[in-house]
Amino acid sequence: MPHDSANDWNAALPPPLDTRYTLETPEGIDLSLRPAGLVVRVLAFGIDLLIRGALLGVLLLLLGGLGQVGAGLSTLLLFLVSWCYMVLFEVLNQGRSPGKLLMGLQVVHDDATPIGWSASLIRNLLRVVDLLPFGYCLGALSCLQHPAFKRLGDLAAGTLVTYRERPSSQPALPAADPIILPFALTLAEQRAILGLAERQGRLSSYRARELAAMLASPSQVAPEHALQHLNGVARGLLGPT
Amino acid sequence: MKQSLFESRHQAEWQAFGSVLDDLEQPSRKSASPSDFSARYRRLCNHLALAADRGYSSHLVDTLQHLAMRGHQQLYRHRGRFLADLLGFILAGFPRQVRAQWPFVAVAAGVFCIGLALSAALVYRYPNLIYALVSPEQVASTESMYNPDHSRLGPAVVRLAGEDWMMFGYYVMNNIGIAFQMFAGGLLLGVGSLFYLLFNGVMIGAVAGHLTEVGYGGTFWSFVVGHSAFELTALVLAGAAGLRLGWALIAPGQLTRGKAVRDAAKISIQLVYGVVLLLLIAAFIEAYWSSKSDIAASWKYVIGAILWLAIIAYLVLAGRSTHAPD
Numbered sequence: 001m002p003h004d005s006a007n008d009w010n011a012a013l014p015p016p017l018d019t020r021y022t023l024e025t026p027e028g029i030d031l032s033l034r035p036a037g038l039v040v041r042v043l044a045f046g047i048d049l050l051i052r053g054a055l056l057g058v059l060l061l062l063l064g065g066l067g068q069v070g071a072g073l074s075t076l077l078l079f080l081v082s083w084c085y086m087v088l089f090e091v092l093n094q095g096r097s098p099g100k101l102l103m104g105l106q107v108v109h110d111d112a113t114p115i116g117w118s119a120s121l122i123r124n125l126l127r128v129v130d131l132l133p134f135g136y137c138l139g140a141l142s143c144l145q146h147p148a149f150k151r152l153g154d155l156a157a158g159t160l161v162t163y164r165e166r167p168s169s170q171p172a173l174p175a176a177d178p179i180i181l182p183f184a185l186t187l188a189e190q191r192a193i194l195g196l197a198e199r200q201g202r203l204s205s206y207r208a209r210e211l212a213a214m215l216a217s218p219s220q221v222a223p224e225h226a227l228q229h230l231n232g233v234a235r236g237l238l239g240p241t
Numbered sequence: 242m243k244q245s246l247f248e249s250r251h252q253a254e255w256q257a258f259g260s261v262l263d264d265l266e267q268p269s270r271k272s273a274s275p276s277d278f279s280a281r282y283r284r285l286c287n288h289l290a291l292a293a294d295r296g297y298s299s300h301l302v303d304t305l306q307h308l309a310m311r312g313h314q315q316l317y318r319h320r321g322r323f324l325a326d327l328l329g330f331i332l333a334g335f336p337r338q339v340r341a342q343w344p345f346v347a348v349a350a351g352v353f354c355i356g357l358a359l360s361a362a363l364v365y366r367y368p369n370l371i372y373a374l375v376s377p378e379q380v381a382s383t384e385s386m387y388n389p390d391h392s393r394l395g396p397a398v399v400r401l402a403g404e405d406w407m408m409f410g411y412y413v414m415n416n417i418g419i420a421f422q423m424f425a426g427g428l429l430l431g432v433g434s435l436f437y438l439l440f441n442g443v444m445i446g447a448v449a450g451h452l453t454e455v456g457y458g459g460t461f462w463s464f465v466v467g468h469s470a471f472e473l474t475a476l477v478l479a480g481a482a483g484l485r486l487g488w489a490l491i492a493p494g495q496l497t498r499g500k501a502v503r504d505a506a507k508i509s510i511q512l513v514y515g516v517v518l519l520l521l522i523a524a525f526i527e528a529y530w531s532s533k534s535d536i537a538a539s540w541k542y543v544i545g546a547i548l549w550l551a552i553i554a555y556l557v558l559a560g561r562s563t564h565a566p567d
Contacts, residue, residue, distance in 0.1 A: 027286035030293075031310050068407040075410035083421065094266075112310065113317045122506045125513065128425035129433070152428060155499055156486070156506040167307050171300055187296040194298035238298070239243020 021148050021160070023112055031112055034163045035148040036105050038140060041161055047099035052081050083124070090120045100161070110158045119157040126153035171198045178240075179232035190237060197234035244297045251288055255308060258285055262311045274315070282312040333560030335515040338508065339478065340556070342485055349438055349480035353473070356442025357449075364450030371451040374444065383448055387457040387464070409528035416472060416520045420479035424486070424513050428502075431487020438480040445473075463538040466545030467531045470552045471523035475516045482509035482516070519552075 021033045059077050063070035089097040095107035095115045107115045107123075130139030130151045139151035148160055174197065185193070192215060200208050209227050216226035258281050265274055275281075289305040339346060364370050371380060419441065426433020452461040486505050493501030526548075531541070 025286070025309075025313055027283055029286045029289050029309060031306060031313060072407035072410035075407070075414045079410075079414040079417065083417070108314075111317065112313055114314055118507060118510050121513070122510050125421050125510075126425050126428055126506075128422055129428040132429075156428065156502045158503045158506075165303075165307050165310065167304055168300065185296075187294075190296035191299060194296075198298055198300050234298075237244065237296075239245040 019147070019149075021162075023110075033108070033112060033160065034165070035150075036103075036161045036163055037149050038143045040103050040105065041143070041149070042136075044097070044099035044103040044105055047102055048086070048097050049099075051098055052085055056081055086124045086127075087117070087120045090115050090124075091117055096164075104164050105161055106164045107159055107161050110160055112160075115159060119159050122157035123153035123159050126156055129153070171201060173197050173234065173238070174200055174231045176228060176231035176235050178235040178238075179229065180236045181233060185237075193230050193234050194237060197231055200231075242295070244292075244295075244301060247288075247292070247295075247297065248301065254281075255285070255288075255305070258282075258312070259308060262308070262315060265315050266311070279316060282309075282316055285309055285312060330511070330514065331518070334511065335518075336556050336559040338511045339481075339515070342481060342508070342512065345481040345484040345488065346478065349434070349484055350477045352435060353438045353442040353477050353480065356439045357446035360443040360446035361450035361453075362446075364447045365454050368451065368454050371447055374447045375451075380451065383452070384455065384457065387452050387460045389457060389460050408532065409524055412524035412527050413521065416475070416524065417517060420475060420513070420516050420520060423476065423479040424483045424509065424516075427483025427486035427509070428490070429487070430490055431484045434480045434483030434487060437483075438477070441476060459538060463541040464531050466542055467548060468523045468527040470545065470548040471519045471526065474552050474556070475519035475523060478512050478519070479516045482512035485509040485512070 019035055019037070021035050023031045023033060025031060056078065060074050063074045063077070066073070086097055090107050093101070096105070100106060107120070109115055109119060127139075130136055130142070130153055132138050136151075139153070142155065143149050143151045146155075150160065154160065196208070196211055196215060203211070209223070212227035212230050213223040216223075216230055219229075221229045261275060261278065261281070285305065286309055289302070289309050292302050292305055360374070364374075375383075419437070423434050423437040423441075426437055449461065449465075452458060486502065486509050489501040489505035490498055496504070530544075
């Protein structure tokens with residue numbers, strides 16, 4: 001395994017290549033959020049649009065029989081559904097409108113706290129500007145050029161649409177005899193070896209062997225034994241159970 | 242320390258913290274958060290930092306990070322006392338904010354009033370000008386609304402309660418929608434807000450000028466004087482909120498433009514809250530008072546004048562004392 005210098009074994013992990021958004025908290029830890037991109041947000045919006053349409057259709061049918069009181073109520077409802085649907089769901093349902101819930105998304109403040117009334121109202125009122133000049137053109141452009149995929153309303157409100165993280169179940173590590181290497185690994189190498197061991201169940205055996213051969217090539221293990229060797233190293237790193 | 246030892250030593254603690262979080266995340270939760278919540282959360286953060294620094298496996302780090310995220314969301318959530326906040330806002334917060342933003346309010350009021358006065362005067366002087374602004378059908382329907390002889394607002398017809406409801410819904414929908422657009426238009430460097438202010442001023446002025454010119458002024462002015470205090474003030478304030486937002490983009494000062502806009506949005510959304518309240522009151526007055534035809538016009542003017550004085554006094558005077566009004 002390569003060593004650029006003697007004291008880089010505990011160097012911090014390099015910044016990730018993906019769109020992860022890291023946030024340092026007052027406790028001195030880094031939380032990472034995964035901002036949601038344009039397509040999944042459009043889908044969530046489409047679902048919300050359908051739900052709103054259906055809701056309005058049913059209500060208007062029901063209220064149509066009530067005469068002028070019904071007409072007044074239905075204009076009020078039209079107003080509520082068109083301006084407040086998103087705000088109410090976002091604030092009262094932990095940042096998730098039904099569309100976002102189905103797509104596994106969530107709106108949070110920039111500091112990852114749950115969204116409140118002000119921010120939700122700002123981002124949803126400014127939707128009017130994102131709509132300009134037609135069909136969310138400004139919103140889509142803003143979303144595509146921003147590293148955290150924010151539309152204009154998100155920029156002004158200081159909010160972020162992220163994927164909701166779900167806890168993963170404990171992966172089973174492949175059986176192997178623990179190996180203690182006679183030299184120190186860098187943090188990145190250690191994480192890579194452990195990651196390969198944990199993810200083996202989800203990889204095809206060919207891909208696992210290919211990855212293992214790449215990872216183990218500097219340590220002069222024959223490619224066909226590389227996987228077994230690395231699993232042993234991972235066991236050694238984890239320690240006795 | 243090896244990862245397995247670390248895990249087996251702290252696993253129970255993490256699970257206990259997870260179940261506390263499950264409890265706190267229930268929407269209809271009654272129990273208060275445990276008194277040692279923040280201490281537990283800091284311990285978890287400590288474990289996460291250790292795990293990341295020692296290069297433990299991704300699964301462990303991700304699990305701890307997930308727990309830390311949930312803890313972070315619980316610890317730092319913005320909890321407000323809704324009723325007390327609302328009352329404080331109405332009694333002091335809103336008028337204070339309006340006074341603090343006076344340059345924007347002044348510009349918005351200026352643009353709106355100049356548009357209104359100019360178009361009213363021009364349409365009154367040159368009656369045909371109305372057709373350049375409003376389509377003939379709309380002119381006809383407005384005229385029939387305020388025609389003193391056969392108006393549904395006029396003395397001949399007594400409006401039904403149901404119709405009041407209908408008009409209430411319509412006014413809320415229409416006016417708050419316009420106010421929201423005025424605010425949002427501010428994000429286009431304030432141009433959108435200026436446009437809507439001018440446009441609405443010109444339209445209202447044109448209709449007023451035209452109706453006065455054709456001799457329906459009596460019904461028109463006595464109808465609008467009651468709710469105009471709230472409605473026109475609210476429209477001007479919505480425009481001012483938009484201008485505040487636009488100005489942050491034009492002249493962000495020492496901040497980056499993004500930060501300036503975020504700060505401005507926090508301020509101007511307070512104006513929007515107030516605008517919504519004012520427009521709800523306006524719609525209520527418009528549907529249930531302005532449209533009452535069995536009240537003498539002179540009474541309507543008196544009440545209208547009182548309402549105008551009240552709203553101006555409220556915006557100028559309320560919340561001046563340094564004591565928190567609660």
